[in-house]
Amino acid sequence: MTTPSGRRPKHLASSPFKPAVEPVVEVFEVGDRVTHDIYGLGQVTHVDSHAVTADFGSKNVRIAHPYPKLHHL
Structure with a gap:
């Protein structure tokens, strides 16, 4: 649940x-x-501020924030 401003209420x-x-x-x-x-x-x-572009050899893929399934090595 979030407030209209996008923040969660205080716990x-x-x-x-x-x-x-x-x-x-x-x-x-x-x-x-x-x-x-x-x-x-x-x-x-x-x-950039909303996505990361990565080269995976056969293709370049733009992955948006919060970068699902993308991990550092």
């Missing part, structure tokens, strides 16, 4: 539920070696 200490875990978003730089669950091994060729 109350008396709540019986655990606070939601914030996802860790990886930061990529040009030249980083990466692996993707579908495309395999590759290298980052371009980074």
Whole structure:
């Protein structure tokens, strides 16, 4: 649940539920070696604020934030 501004409400200490875990978003730089669950091994060729482009040998793939299935080596 989020508020209209996009933020989650404050977690109350008396709540019986655990606070939601914030996802860790990886930061990529040009030249980083990466692996993707579908495309395999590759290298980052371009980074912008919303996506990463990686060369996987047979094709260049643009992967949008939060970079699903893309991991550093």
